[in-house]
Amino acid sequence: MSMGLLPAGFRFSQASLATGEGCPRRFYLKYLRRLNWPGAADPAGLALERGADRGRLFHHLAVQHHLGLPVEAQVQASGDPVLSRWWDHFLCHPPQGVPKGEVYLELELWVPLGAWWLRARFDKVVVGPEEVCIVDWKTGSGNRDFLESWQTLVYCFAACEGGAALSQGRTLLPEQVSLCYWHAEKPQAPLWRRHGEEAHQQARSRIESLVGQLSGLENPDAFAMTEDPQRCAACEFRAYCGRGSGVGPGWEEEGEEEGGDLPLELGY
Numbered sequence: 001m002s003m004g005l006l007p008a009g010f011r012f013s014q015a016s017l018a019t020g021e022g023c024p025r026r027f028y029l030k031y032l033r034r035l036n037w038p039g040a041a042d043p044a045g046l047a048l049e050r051g052a053d054r055g056r057l058f059h060h061l062a063v064q065h066h067l068g069l070p071v072e073a074q075v076q077a078s079g080d081p082v083l084s085r086w087w088d089h090f091l092c093h094p095p096q097g098v099p100k101g102e103v104y105l106e107l108e109l110w111v112p113l114g115a116w117w118l119r120a121r122f123d124k125v126v127v128g129p130e131e132v133c134i135v136d137w138k139t140g141s142g143n144r145d146f147l148e149s150w151q152t153l154v155y156c157f158a159a160c161e162g163g164a165a166l167s168q169g170r171t172l173l174p175e176q177v178s179l180c181y182w183h184a185e186k187p188q189a190p191l192w193r194r195h196g197e198e199a200h201q202q203a204r205s206r207i208e209s210l211v212g213q214l215s216g217l218e219n220p221d222a223f224a225m226t227e228d229p230q231r232c233a234a235c236e237f238r239a240y241c242g243r244g245s246g247v248g249p250g251w252e253e254e255g256e257e258e259g260g261d262l263p264l265e266l267g268y
């Protein structure tokens, strides 16, 4: 398999795969060149940044709460009514149906993909005797179809492939993996996905196909620009690419509220 421009040990994630599928040029600029291009300092760009910051804080608070640390004072001190609302929802409306078991927080799992890795970073994983349940806390745009996202595909695939690491050496069947998206603005309507053999094979095929495409590109010009003008309109690289004037607000990457994955993408 050609190594293209990807360095050995490169770590794919749901965000970089979604980016690579949506616009290979953006994948190149963001994850290979690591071009640090500022988002627009306009209301849309600032709102996106504020939302990402608030999401990261919420995730930190949720983890601290699960560890038994008091966080109420931090919520109150923030003076942020949105954060307060999310926190009320978190306490009052946890997702129903999560099995009992060993709980792991902010767990990172790496699955080998030839010369590269697939990295999944779970907010919370519950490992029971018969199944593994991933819980993902969402705070970004609630309008996405999370269940059909790269995140669902990558999380379920990685949990199953790395099942032995999660379940004390036991093999994990795809049917034993489930994923629950709990959204802070829609706490009583969690979204569930039960993985399965067919979904697992489809996930493998999509991941390997896209990784094969991206890893085979041997020069920067081979990373094609998207033909979708809506993507360019929102992209912070649009002036760099000659796809518009000024700077776009940036995309809301999949899983970005979990702490972002850019610094961890390269394996060196």
Ligand code: SF4
Binding pocket: 023, 025, 026, 029, 225, 226, 231, 232, 233, 235, 236, 237, 238, 239, 241, 243
């Ligand atoms: S401006 Fe358009 S072509 Fe350029 S990286 Fe962004 S989405 Fe891709």
